[in-house]
Amino acid sequence: MLRRVVAILVVVACAGVVVAYQVTRPARAPADPRVFVPSPQFFEDFSPSFRSSIADAYYLMMVQYYGEHVAGDGQLDSLPAMVDLVTRLSPHFTRAYLFGAFALIDAGRTDVAYAVLERGFKENPDEWAFPAFLGYFAYQYGEREDKDLIAARWYEKAAAIPGSPAYLPRLAAALLEKGGEEEKAILMWGQAYLAGDKYAREKAVAGLEGILPKEKEARMKAVAPLYDTMPKADFDALIAELFKDYAQ
C-alpha cells in the first residue's frame, strides 16, 4: 500500500515538474527580435506547389511577430526579411504589402517600406492603394525638398487607376500647388471636378479659386488648358462657376 502511495506521489510530483517547467519558460525566454527567415528562393525551389500556402503561413507569423514586438521591446529586426519573403512568394497578396509597409514604418525602416510598396505597385499595377500610399509615404516621411511633387506624382498615378477614390485628384492637385507646379495643379483640379460628386466639385472650385489669378483675362488664359481635358458640358459648368462674379 505504502509503495503504491509513494509511486503515485512520485508520478504526481513529476507531472508537477513538467507543467511548472513549461509554464515558467515564456517568462524566462522573451520573444527573440531576430528569428530565422529562409530566403524566398529556398521556398520557390523547394516547394513551388505550396508557395502561396507558405506565404500565408509566414504572413500570419509576420502579424504575430509584429504584434508581439511592437507593444513590447519595439525591436522588429526580422520584419524586413519576413515582408520580403511573403510578398515574393505571393506577389499579388495586396494586404501583405500594405501591412508590411506600415509595420516597417514602426520598425523605423521607411526606406524598405517605400521599396516594398514600389515593388507591390510594379506587381499589381491595377491596385490604386499602392501609388496612393506611396504618395502618403513620400509626403509624410520623405526628406527631399521636392517631396510634395513626388507625393503628387504618386497621387496622380493612383487617381488615374479605375475605381480609385475621388479624393485622390484633390490630394494630387493640392500637393502640385504646394510644390509650385500651378499649371499642373489646375489640370488636376479639373480632374477632381470631373471625378466627384457635388462636394468634390465644390472642393475643386475652391481649389481653383485659390490658384487662379483674379484678373479676368489672366484667369481665362489660365483655365484654357482645361478645355482639352474635360467634356464640354463639364468645362462649361466649371467656367460658369469660376466666372460667376465676373458677369458683365
Place this chain on the structure above:
Amino acid sequence: MKQVAAIAVNTFKETIRDRVLAVIVVFALIMIVGGLWLGSISLGEQGRMMKDFGLVAVTFFGLIVAVFVAAGLVHKEVEKRTVFVLFSKPVSRAAFITGKFIGLCGTMAVVLAGMGVFLFLLVWAVAGDASSMILVAVLMIYVQLLAVMAVTIFFSTMGSAILASVLGICVFVAGQLSHNVLSLTRLGKNAVTEALSWVIYVVIPNFSAVDVKAGVVGEDTLAWGEIAIWSGYLLAYVVVVLALASLVFRRKEF
C-alpha cells in the same frame, strides 16, 4: 471487364467501410475548420486563409488516405489468403490490380468530394467568397493522388505495406521537387550523371508543373490548356505504373 468491375465494387465497399478512413476524414474536417481560427488572426484575409490552408489539409489528408489504403489493398488479400480463391477463378493479375485501383479511385473520389464540398460550403458561409475554383483545385489534387495511389500499389506488389506507404509519400515529395531534378540535368558536364538525372526526372511524377491552389487565392492566372495537358500526363503516368504493377504481380507465386 466484368471481373474488373466486380473487384472494383468490392474494393470500394471494403475501403469505404474502413474505420481508419473515417477517423482521417473527420480529422481533416477538423483541420479545415481550424482555418477559421487562422482566418481570425489574419487581419481581414479570412477567405484567403481558409481556402489556402483548407486545400493544404485536403492534400495532406488525401495523401495519407491514398498511401495507407493503397498500400494495404494487395497485402490484405494476400495475408487473408483471399487472393488464392480469387486466382483459382479466371481472373488475370492485371484485372486484379486494375479493379483494386478503380475501387480505390471511387473511395478517394468520395473522400475528396466530401472534403472539397465541406471546404466550399465553409468558405461560402464564413467568408462569403467561395468560388468554384476550390472544387477545381480539389479535382486537381485528386488527379495527383491517383498517381500516388498507382505508385503505392506498384510498390506494394514488391514489398511490405509499410514500405509501400513510405515510398508512396517519398514519391509525392519527390514529385513536388521534380523541377529541381530537371535543374540537376543542366548542372555539370558529366554525361552519366546527366543521363541519370534525366531518367529520374522522367520516372518521378511531375507534381510541380501546375499549382491550382495559387490560382484559387488569386495569386496566379490559371492556364486551362496547361492544366488539361498536365492532367492528361498524370493519367497516362497512372496507366504506365499500373501496367508495371501488373507485370510485377504476375511474377509472384501464390
